[in-house]
Amino acid sequence: QVQLQESGPGLVKASQTLSLTCSVSGASISRSDYYWSWIRQPPGKGLEWIGYVSYSRSAHYNPSLKSRLTISVDTSKNQFSLELSSVTAADTAFYYCARLAYSGGYDPDLFHPWGQGTQVIVSS
Amino acid sequence: QSVLTQPASVSGTPGQRVTMSCSGGSSNFGNNYVYWYQHVPGMAPKLLIYRNNQRPSGVPDRFSGSKSGTSASLAISGLRSEDEADYYCAAWDDSLSGSWVFGGGTKLTVL
Numbered sequence: 186q187v188q189l190q191e192s193g194p195g196l197v198k199a200s201q202t203l204s205l206t207c208s209v210s211g212a213s214i215s216r217s218d219y220y221w222s223w224i225r226q227p228p229g230k231g232l233e234w235i236g237y238v239s240y241s242r243s244a245h246y247n248p249s250l251k252s253r254l255t256i257s258v259d260t261s262k263n264q265f266s267l268e269l270s271s272v273t274a275a276d277t278a279f280y281y282c283a284r285l286a287y288s289g290g291y292d293p294d295l296f297h298p299w300g301q302g303t304q305v306i307v308s309s
Numbered sequence: 310q311s312v313l314t315q316p317a318s319v320s321g322t323p324g325q326r327v328t329m330s331c332s333g334g335s336s337n338f339g340n341n342y343v344y345w346y347q348h349v350p351g352m353a354p355k356l357l358i359y360r361n362n363q364r365p366s367g368v369p370d371r372f373s374g375s376k377s378g379t380s381a382s383l384a385i386s387g388l389r390s391e392d393e394a395d396y397y398c399a400a401w402d403d404s405l406s407g408s409w410v411f412g413g414g415t416k417l418t419v420l
Contacts, residue, residue, distance in 0.1 A: 189353075224411075231311040231413035232346075232354075232397050248405045281354065288359050294342065294401070297356040297365065 187211040189282050189300035197276075199309050203269040207282030207300060214263045215240045220285035220293045221265040223256060225278040226302075233278075237285050237293075238265055277307045312337065313398050313412035320418040326386040329415045331398030333379050337410055343381040344399045345374055348414075354397070358383065385417070393419045 193205035207221070214221060222237035236246035238256040246254050255268040269276060280303055283296040314332045321327040331343065345358035356365050358374035361381065373384045385392055398412040 231315075232399070232411035234399075234409035234411065245407070247408050283354075288363070292401075294344070295356055295359055295365075296344075296346070296354075296399075299353040299355070301351075301353045 187284060187298055189284065189298060191280060191282050191300045191303040193280075193303060193305070195304055196306050196308055197272055199273055199307055200271055203267070203272050203276060203305055203307070205267045205280055205282075205303065205305070207265050207267075209263050209265070209284070212284070214258055214265060215260045217241075218287055218293075221256075221258065222283045222285045222296060223267045224281045224283060224296070224299075226281070227275070227278040235267065235269075235280075272307045274307050274309065277305065279304050311413040312402060312410035313400065315396075315398060315412035315415045317413070318416045318418065320420055321385075321388045322420050323388055323390060325388045326384060327388055327417065328382050328384045329396060329417070331381045331383070331412050333381070333398075333400055333410075335379065336404040337400040337402040338376065338379040338381065340403065341401045343374065343376045345372075345383050346397045346399065348395045348397065349393075350395070357396070388419055390419050393417055 188210045190208045197203045220237040223235035236256050238244040253270045258265045283299040285293040286295045287293045342360045346354045347357045348354040361376040362374045371386045395414045397414045402410045
């Protein structure tokens with residue numbers, strides 16, 4: 186059974202860098218048929234896709250966050266990470282990690298499973 | 310403002326059938342599939358429907374999805390109390406360099 190668990194500081198000061206890690210168990214992060222993704226939910230709002238990374242470190246980011254964002258993998262620890270720089274109050278959200286898998290097409294399209302999420306508050 | 314538009318809330322009584330909508334545009338629903346996720350607050354979101362109308366193993370056939378043009382809907386029949394959750398639609402959007410987009414979510418209340 187694949188499980189994902191987010192970890193990281195729950196409070197980040199404005200203008201600093203938000204760093205989160207997702208630990209994966211039950212599956213190897215090095216498999217070529219999976220991508221690893223971050224998604225967030227600001228308070229009272231819907232979900233927002235942040236980006237994903239493959240085991241080979243090929244990444245694709247949400248254009249609105251791309252200039253501040255780095256998603257990386259650590260195959261030795263079976264983890265992947267998120268770094269979002271120059272944060273503001275608008276980055277306050279629940280952050281989820283999820284595996285992105287193939288349902289049979291050319292591109293991965295299934296966010297499954299997800300972690301339970303971790304809350305990050307950006308303080309001034 | 311989410312790219313995909315969902316009603317804020319729907320409600321129903323146990324045993325009833327409810328539907329919820331999701332509307333998009335040509336850059337997302339036009340050539341791409343719709344996906345649905347169920348989220349009980351405090352728990353991990355769960356994949357409910359993929360490729361418009363496919364159910365992953367383990368998802369009851371009470372849940373069904375459909376898509377027509379730039380609109381999609383999720384139907385839940387035989388409503389149960391444990392179905393009370395937030396439901397999100399999602400799709401790949403081809404604009405700019407491409408990205409996944411989600412709806413704002415629909416809160417289902419089982420009365």
